Amino acid sequence: MVQLKKITLVLASVLPQWVYGAGLHASAVAKGKLYFGSATDNGELTDAAYLAQLSNTDDFGQITPGNAQKVSEANFPGFWRKTDCIQWDSIEPTQGTFSYTKGDVIADLAAKNGQKLRCHTLVWHSQLPNWVSSGTWTNETLIAAMKNHITNVVTHYKGKCYAWDVVNEALNEDGTYRTNIFYQTIGEAYLPIAFATAAAADPDVKLYYNDYNIESSGSKSTGAQQIIKLVQQYGAKIDGVGLQAHLIVGSTPSQSAQATNLAAFAALGVDIAYTELDIRMTLPSTAALLAQQSTDYKNTVAACVANTKCVGVTIWDYTDKYSWVPSVFSGQGAALPWDENLAKKPAYDGILSALGGTASAGTTTTAATVVTTTTTASSGTTTGVALYGQCGGSGWTGGTTCASGSCKVFNQWYSQCL
Numbered sequence: 001m002v003q004l005k006k007i008t009l010v011l012a013s014v015l016p017q018w019v020y021g022a023g024l025h026a027s028a029v030a031k032g033k034l035y036f037g038s039a040t041d042n043g044e045l046t047d048a049a050y051l052a053q054l055s056n057t058d059d060f061g062q063i064t065p066g067n068a069q070k071v072s073e074a075n076f077p078g079f080w081r082k083t084d085c086i087q088w089d090s091i092e093p094t095q096g097t098f099s100y101t102k103g104d105v106i107a108d109l110a111a112k113n114g115q116k117l118r119c120h121t122l123v124w125h126s127q128l129p130n131w132v133s134s135g136t137w138t139n140e141t142l143i144a145a146m147k148n149h150i151t152n153v154v155t156h157y158k159g160k161c162y163a164w165d166v167v168n169e170a171l172n173e174d175g176t177y178r179t180n181i182f183y184q185t186i187g188e189a190y191l192p193i194a195f196a197t198a199a200a201a202d203p204d205v206k207l208y209y210n211d212y213n214i215e216s217s218g219s220k221s222t223g224a225q226q227i228i229k230l231v232q233q234y235g236a237k238i239d240g241v242g243l244q245a246h247l248i249v250g251s252t253p254s255q256s257a258q259a260t261n262l263a264a265f266a267a268l269g270v271d272i273a274y275t276e277l278d279i280r281m282t283l284p285s286t287a288a289l290l291a292q293q294s295t296d297y298k299n300t301v302a303a304c305v306a307n308t309k310c311v312g313v314t315i316w317d318y319t320d321k322y323s324w325v326p327s328v329f330s331g332q333g334a335a336l337p338w339d340e341n342l343a344k345k346p347a348y349d350g351i352l353s354a355l356g357g358t359a360s361a362g363t364t365t366t367a368a369t370v371v372t373t374t375t376t377a378s379s380g381t382t383t384g385v386a387l388y389g390q391c392g393g394s395g396w397t398g399g400t401t402c403a404s405g406s407c408k409v410f411n412q413w414y415s416q417c418l
């Protein structure tokens, strides 16, 4: 089966598109978009079948490092986190020392494949090292530290990124500013200062404000529009808004609701991108849920297609095998267009049809396989999986010591005793 898939991928890359039909990226480009893309993570790249599909530029013309240019401990308290990812607490774990190893791997992969790189992210309340989040700052010293961080990182990746998510998630749900160390110390000026600093370091890269729950009109979307106006009023460069679009099957905003929202952003003169699209469901998946998911993907991608300022869509990884969703939203998953076995789901055809393509023959129409892998803890150990996670603590490579329950493996980063 794996062998067959490999042969299919090789054939698809050498035969003309009319034999296999255009994939997601090729179809997006045919619709006037710049790309269709996927996020990825370093640990997944050792999976040869996964890497082959990620590198299939018929489907993916763009990649985003899901973690390699940042870090996240705050969202996952109690989980062990790899220390060599690249955000403030690994890119700059102590003030003034920078490390780019993981991010460079993904930047090099994008360059080798001829894929655009969306770089993510420079200023975010999450995944901050203690020296930033618990430091004693004045307005002046934190501005200097933030500018130094942005300048170093953007300069390092200069010429390699198509776009940077300069500030991520600065808003509360009601559209007010989220309280974080930057807002508390500097006030709203941290936003234009961050954009101006990034622009100075790489005048050619596109600079985005990125957030979730801004995919339809409402207080938070209005707040994001205010941020764009604020940065513009300061005279700093802001090129686009990123709609993360971590959506839910059956609750995804309609195409017309998304269109109205996109029009409001477009009226401000900025580009728009769907930057982290996934559409999760309560497990187990069923044929009905997969069909609804396909419709939800179709409506979302169609909204982008219909707006000339919307440049492209990125899914937050492409396969349920490596989705972040089950590790964060308990009991939910199956959020991506490829299932755990890297087979296309109905969502793939939903996206393709929004992009004007024709359905692919290989799409599975039945319920996806279970998203999480449960390993037994009867003897206190698991075998065969090289993972890091909570089950066995730091540096875990397969053993588990769950006091109760068994070790559920969510992806290559996380596991939990449930």
Ligand SMILES: O[C@@H]1[C@@H](O)[C@H](O[C@@H]2CO[C@@H](O[C@@H]3CO[C@@H](O[C@@H]4CO[C@@H](O)[C@H](O)[C@H]4O)[C@H](O)[C@H]3O)[C@H](O)[C@H]2O)OC[C@H]1O
Residues within 6 Å of the ligand: 066, 067, 072, 075, 076, 126, 168, 212, 213, 244, 246, 247, 276, 324, 413
């Ligand atoms: O491996 C994972 C990474 O994949 C992960 O990447 C981040 C995921 O999304 C972005 O941040 C999250 C966005 O969603 C928020 O939850 C929302 C709460 O409201 C709901 O209505 C909505 O549906 C949800 O999406 C999370 O609280 C945010 O953290 C962020 O931009 C990505 O970098 O990062 C953690 C890694 O372990």
